Amino acid sequence: MGRRPNYHKEYQELNKEKIKEYGKQYRLKNKEKILEQQGKYRKENRDKVNEYYRNYTKQNKKHISKRNRERDYDIKKQLINEMGGKCVCCGLTSWWILTLDHIKPVKKQRRGQYRTFILKLLNNPNMRKDFQVMCYGCNNSKNIGDKCLIH
Ligand SMILES: [Zn+2]
Numbered sequence: 037m038g039r040r041p042n043y044h045k046e047y048q049e050l051n052k053e054k055i056k057e058y059g060k061q062y063r064l065k066n067k068e069k070i071l072e073q074q075g076k077y078r079k080e081n082r083d084k085v086n087e088y089y090r091n092y093t094k095q096n097k098k099h100i101s102k103r104n105r106e107r108d109y110d111i112k113k114q115l116i117n118e119m120g121g122k123c124v125c126c127g128l129t130s131w132w133i134l135t136l137d138h139i140k141p142v143k144k145q146r147r148g149q150y151r152t153f154i155l156k157l158l159n160n161p162n163m164r165k166d167f168q169v170m171c172y173g174c175n176n177s178k179n180i181g182d183k184c185l186i187h
Pocket residue numbers: 123124125126127128170171172173174175
């Protein structure tokens with residue numbers, strides 16, 4: 037079977053600029069119309085829209101936060117398991133009291149959200165070398181001096 041050239045792709049490739057320009061012109065020309073339609077809908081249905089969101093959040097509040105919490109636990113558990121699964125100091129293995137310790141003491145650093153930080157480590161194994169798994173007890177103790185004072 038011979039290979040047929042992909043005309044559609046070729047056309048798009050050849051007319052890339054033209055297509056881009058066309059889309060831009062269209063949005064520009066219809067900007068007001070698009071905005072007006074969106075605004076009109078929201079205005080006419082403001083109560084309905086508000087009510088919908090209010091109800092949704094209310095009904096699912098417990099569910100949403102539980103789901104988020106479980107998802108956060110899952111990613112933390114996974115990361116801690118991949119990084120040894122126990123406190124490097126005392127050997128504790130209960131993941132819910134394990135945390136990630138920056139091996140070299142760092143000055144106050146903005147880590148952003150804890151969840152984002154965990155995800156970053158999960159996706160970039162080469163970033164993990166600066167961290168070790170530690171339990172909160174050892175970690176807190178270490179933060180006072182430069183090594184765990186309990187063990
Ligand atoms: Zn420990």
